[in-house]
Amino acid sequence: MSTHQLSGASFFSPNKMEGCLLEEFGDGMQVHTVPVHTDNYSYLIVHAPTKEAMAVDPAEAEKVLAYAQKIGVSVKKVLTTHKHWDHAGGNAKMLELIPDLEIVGGKLEQVTACNRFVEDGEELAFHSIKVKALLAPCHTSGHVLFLVSAAKGEGGEEVPPALFSGDTLFIGGCGRFFEGNAELMMHVVDGVLSRLPDDTRIFCGHEYTKKNLQFAVMVEGEGSEAAKKLKWAEEKLEQNQPTVPSLLKEERTFNVFLRIRESSVQRACGTSTAVETMGKLRQLKDNF
Numbered sequence: 001m002s003t004h005q006l007s008g009a010s011f012f013s014p015n016k017m018e019g020c021l022l023e024e025f026g027d028g029m030q031v032h033t034v035p036v037h038t039d040n041y042s043y044l045i046v047h048a049p050t051k052e053a054m055a056v057d058p059a060e061a062e063k064v065l066a067y068a069q070k071i072g073v074s075v076k077k078v079l080t081t082h083k084h085w086d087h088a089g090g091n092a093k094m095l096e097l098i099p100d101l102e103i104v105g106g107k108l109e110q111v112t113a114c115n116r117f118v119e120d121g122e123e124l125a126f127h128s129i130k131v132k133a134l135l136a137p138c139h140t141s142g143h144v145l146f147l148v149s150a151a152k153g154e155g156g157e158e159v160p161p162a163l164f165s166g167d168t169l170f171i172g173g174c175g176r177f178f179e180g181n182a183e184l185m186m187h188v189v190d191g192v193l194s195r196l197p198d199d200t201r202i203f204c205g206h207e208y209t210k211k212n213l214q215f216a217v218m219v220e221g222e223g224s225e226a227a228k229k230l231k232w233a234e235e236k237l238e239q240n241q242p243t244v245p246s247l248l249k250e251e252r253t254f255n256v257f258l259r260i261r262e263s264s265v266q267r268a269c270g271t272s273t274a275v276e277t278m279g280k281l282r283q284l285k286d287n288f
Contacts, residue, residue, distance in 0.1 A: 017240055019067040023201060024048075026150030026159035029129055031203060033242055034067045036060040039207045040086050041244060043164060044068060044075070045148055047127040052076050054126055056146065056164045057205060059086050061093035077126060080105040080114065081166025082143040087205060088112045106135065109142025118144065136168045136188045138180030143168055145192065147200075160199040162245070169193065170204045171246040172229065173212030174257040176286060182279035189258060189278075198249035209233045209243040215288045216256045219268045219281070226254040256281055 017035035024030050028048040036042050036059050043056040044067065054077040058064035068075050078101060080088050091103050091113035105111030107119050118124070120135035128151035133144045146164040153159060167175035168188060177185060210233050216226035229250075233243050252258050259265045260277040269280040 017207075017242060019070075020242070022203070022242070022245060023162075025162065026153045027128060029148075029150035029159075031162055031201075031245075032067070032071065033203075033244060034058070034060075034064050035207070035242070036063055036090075037086055041203070041205055041207065041242065042090075043203055044071075044073065045079075045126075045129065045162075046071075046073050047129055050127055052127065054079055054129075054131075055094070056203070057081055057087040057166065058090045058094055059088070061090035061097060064090065065094075065097060075101070077101070078103040079131065079146045079164065080109075080111045081145065081164065081168075081205065082106070082140045083109050083111050084140070084167070087166060104133075106133065106142040106144040108135070108137075109140060109144070120144075134192050136165075136192055138177050138184040138188055139167045139175035141179040145169075147196070160201055161197065162201045162203055163196065163248070164203050166205045169202060169251070169255075169257075170206060170212055171202065171209040171233075171243055171251070172216055172226065172255050173208060173285065174255075174282075177282055182275050182282065185257070185278055185282070186260075186275055189260070193248070193258070196248055198247070200248040201245040202248060202251060203245050207237075207242065207244075210237060211288070213254070215285050216254055218288070219256050219284075220259075220264050224254065224264075226256070229254045 019034040022031045030046040032044040034042040042058045045054045051073045053073045055075050056079045095113045102116050103114050104116045105114035107117040118133040122133050124131040130149045132147040136143050136145050149161045150159045213230035260274040269277050271277040
């Protein structure tokens, strides 16, 4: 981090959750969350051997940098999933405080202060950590997901990847189709998410889990996997703990937006095709 000294806490958001280490991956990769605004998640992907980090969607720059300072790491790169203010709104301040900072964003997205544009499938390296940009147009037309993989552990075991999904995929739900439609979201589900390993960890952009799962229970009923996950989420939130990350294979059991071909979901929506079901679910959720 730069030598800029952070002072005071008046700039901190009302989010009551504390930043914390969420998970460690392979040879020295850590993922920390920094809750910002009312319900957003920013993240730090830390390369532990060098104590250098990438920040994902650091919407409140000073809060993210204060947490980085607290855990003793320097932020060298920013990964921005999309242009909305509650994800990219801290980029200019980050660049002001760290003038040599690389700010990564999708080539098709107008990301504030972006100085490194990436295309679909493009890969970046951060020490032993690999980052792959995946275009996922729907919430916004240039939204990207970042698939992040650590080096193998000392025993040579495979390490599950981490997906920073922004507002495309949430725990138990997905983002609104502001610049897309059901067909585009189907492309994301079938053309992007379906190709990822089952053990992919999902780190999403908002703490919307409880409401998403309440909606899923309305769709699939009290005996559904969503109902079980809702109970778990409520317990986590009562303890002021984040519900991230989630496993992709588990999302497929309770996230109705990934279950558009299930008869239980289509029956609840009164639809007969996956695309129709996706559109109907989004319409219902937007008014839930």
